[in-house]
Amino acid sequence: MNIIIFGPPLAGKGTQSKNIITNFGLTHLSTGDVLRAEKSQETDLGLKASEYSNKGLLVPDELVMKILEKVYTQSDNKKNFLFDGYPRNVIQAEHLINILEKDNNTIDFVIYLKVPKEVLLERAKIRAKEENRKDDADQNTVLTRIDEFITQTVPAIDYIKGKNIPTLDIDGNQSIEIISQTIYQNLKSL
Numbered sequence: 001m002n003i004i005i006f007g008p009p010l011a012g013k014g015t016q017s018k019n020i021i022t023n024f025g026l027t028h029l030s031t032g033d034v035l036r037a038e039k040s041q042e043t044d045l046g047l048k049a050s051e052y053s054n055k056g057l058l059v060p061d062e063l064v065m066k067i068l069e070k071v072y073t074q075s076d077n078k079k080n081f082l083f084d085g086y087p088r089n090v091i092q093a094e095h096l097i098n099i100l101e102k103d104n105n106t107i108d109f110v111i112y113l114k115v116p117k118e119v120l121l122e123r124a125k126i127r128a129k130e131e132n133r134k135d136d137a138d139q140n141t142v143l144t145r146i147d148e149f150i151t152q153t154v155p156a157i158d159y160i161k162g163k164n165i166p167t168l169d170i171d172g173n174q175s176i177e178i179i180s181q182t183i184y185q186n187l188k189s190l
C-alpha cells in the first residue's frame with residue numbers, strides 16, 4: 001500500500017507519519033528529512049537546497065525529483081511507501097505518478113491533514129523553541145511556507161484527488177491521539 005500524506009507546514013505530518021510506518025510497516029520517504037540530512041552534511045545538494053528552504057520556499061523540482069527517484073528506484077519494497085512532503089506541486093505529482101506507473105504501481109490512499117493558518121502560526125512558535133528548526137523560528141518564513149502550500153501544493157492535492165484515489169480529509173486541529181486513531185481505522189479498513 002502506497003500512501004501520500006499532505007498537509008500545510010506544522011500540520012503534524014511527521015508525527016502522524018511515525019505512527020503510520022510503525023503500524024503498517026511502510027517506508028517513510030520524507031523529502032524534507034532527506035534535505036535536512038544533506039544540509040547537515042554540507043553536501044552540494046544540501047547547500048543548494050537550503051538557499052530556498054531557509055526562506056520557506058520550495059526547493060527546485062529537479063533537486064527533489066532526483067531524491068525521490070533515487071530512494072524509490074533503490075528500494076526493494078516499492079509498494080510500501082509513505083510519501084511525506086512529496087509531491088509539493090502539480091509537476092511533482094505528475095512525476096510521482098509516472099514513476100510509479102512504470103512499475104505498474106499506484107498511490108492507494110491519500111491523507112490530507114487540514115489545519116487553520118492561525119493554529120499553524122501558534123505551533124510554529126512552539127516548535128521553534130522545542131526543535132530549533134530555523135524555518136519555524138521566523139514568522140515570515142512560516143508565512144512563506146504556508147503560502148507555498150496554498151498556491152502550489154493545494155493544486156497538487158486537487159490533481160491527485162482528480163485521479164479518484166481514496167482520500168481521507170481530516171481535521172488536524174484535534175488531539176494527536178484522535179487523529180492517529182482516525183487514520184489507523186481508515187487504513188485498517190482498506
Ligand code: AMP
Pocket residue numbers: 009031032033035052053054056057058059060061064084085086087088092135145
Ligand atoms: P518539510 O520538512 O516537508 O516541511 O520540508 C522542509 C523544507 O524542505 C520545505 O519548506 C521546502 O523548502 C523543502 N522541501 C521538502 N520537500 C520538498 C518538495 N517535495 N519540493 C520542494 N521543496 C521541498
